[in-house]
Amino acid sequence: MDFKKIEYQKLLNFTCEIMKGLGYPQSQAEIASKVLVEADARGIPSHGVARLAFYKKNIDGNFTVPEAEPEIVHETPVSVVVDGKNGIGPYISKVTVEKCLEKAQQSGVCFGSVRNSNHFGIAGFWAELAARKDMIGMAFTNTRRCGIVTGGRERLLGTNPIAVAIPRDGGEPFLLDMATTTVAHGKIEVYDRRNKEMPLGWAVDEKGKDTTDAHHIEGLFKDRQGGYGGHLYLGGEGEMLGGHKGYGLGLLVELLCAGLSLGRWSKHTFEGEGSGTTHFFAAFRLDLFGNANDIKKHIDSILTDIQNSEKADGYDRIYIHGEKEWENRERAMKEGISLDPATCMLLQDFAQTFNIANPLH
């Protein structure tokens, strides 16, 4: 098979039908499909429809209760705490973020704290929703354990991404969406497959020692009895390049997500019933600080100055965070979303299994 291109809406419908085939109810399948297809459209295939395999595994492994309805267990005018009941991450997140935006519209700000959820897709998707309403949006999540703290060797924390969206005038929002680990796990997998040495600063072995051996690290992750060695946080091993700061950011995300929700921290996700993933959201209105349009113009002027500033040797462009993804999305809406051969194969298999017409021809 080759790479194939498919229209956004067609891929969305197709993905939704597969989700329903897997056993997800209509509302859950709709939002989960949307988050996956958005990732592909933005050029983040690691979080795209290829993840349907993971959604199947979540059902097969009993980590997910597809029909579960999230329950609000605590709320104030500026907060909502949600028990996801081991349901679908994107569905739980949609319910929570919509409640947050509604409350923030009233109160100016709202926080959403979620326990007993599952993977919610690209964090930026949730932060962006607030930015579309002249608010600053934030979304954080913990994950399976995979990261090593400074001075440690056990996998304790997750990739623990930080996403923040800030609206600008006359353009797409600033959208920072970053794992607090140096790289996402997919990057180590690629180096493993291609027999390449990783740079120092991505991972440590079971003794906590910096390593370039991608095969070895992949082996440690496959050893389910183990739990030693794994990802480093931004800044790498030790303190020389700020590894303790990256670890601090990962831990901050963990405390906001698992701590405030009284949920499971990454060390204990995927143990027992459900994955137990936790999230933290925030939305607050620009007009808490004055005229929202003035603020958006000021933000735009800062970002424009940075974009227009002088380039380093070897660079012809300076990017604002989110810019590459917005441009990818624009292209995908015109030219279709490009899917790699393995993903096309996966979708075709699902189409056959569930007897769904395959639009990928």
Next chain:
Amino acid sequence: MDFKKIEYQKLLNFTCEIMKGLGYPQSQAEIASKVLVEADARGIPSHGVARLAFYKKNIDGNFTVPEAEPEIVHETPVSVVVDGKNGIGPYISKVTVEKCLEKAQQSGVCFGSVRNSNHFGIAGFWAELAARKDMIGMAFTNTRRCGIVTGGRERLLGTNPIAVAIPRDGGEPFLLDMATTTVAHGKIEVYDRRNKEMPLGWAVDEKGKDTTDAHHIEGLFKDRQGGYGGHLYLGGEGEMLGGHKGYGLGLLVELLCAGLSLGRWSKHTFEGEGSGTTHFFAAFRLDLFGNANDIKKHIDSILTDIQNSEKADGYDRIYIHGEKEWENRERAMKEGISLDPATCMLLQDFAQTFNIANPLH
């Protein structure tokens, strides 16, 4: 001169007298002295009383109006926007954070946005105040321009620190306080003085190229007409080790501080009247999410598990952020604060100039 030890309270009184000698009114001098002495007590001498030289320079250079009273220019039940009128950073921050805590006590949460301020000392000092009241506290600030964005070569953003304090049960709060640049400027100065090569990842030259030459970078900073070359953000040059993420964090701080306050961004601080430094604060109550004691216990259990987890080869301890500083402070309260010879000399000179009794004997 040698290192000297001095009691906390004595150093506080002495520093306050010097501040008043420099022309700062009583209230301004009190809080500014407190922030400086706290830094020394916590083992962060780069932000300690040695900064009195900088406070003098700020007055001499007309960046500061010592007697200025900050003005609240906008407020809601969950926000306060303050124009610092080029007054003293710690005084403006105290007024703003106290207002934030008062409003958060009422509304559950409050944000503080500040323009036309000056250096506010250690960011963690301001975040901590909320944690002492069962709240999560955040403090951010921009600075003079010193940092290079990914793909750029002009100094545009500041060291732009992030501070977050989260209370735990039965112990001092988690207190992350980090420059978003790989290192604080003081570290480059030390390598310059000691004729040492810096690690790659700290700084780039005037062409935006990664360099280990501390002399050269110091030279660029001394060339006031220039403005090329400077600090890298966490993750270093390019994207291989996540430098674009560190740049994203630095930019996030810039947008929250300068963007929301309609103030000057780092590129334009110390141009014209005042330094134009901007800050952003947040405080929100733990009980927005349920029983505050339960949450603090849960947070403590996560942090304790991390502290007790297995160590990497060559490490005998895993630290939680803030822990080193709390231990330094405890020691300083028992044994006195240790000041290096250059700082003792500086204080002695001020004592002579202003005819103040010098307790450093």
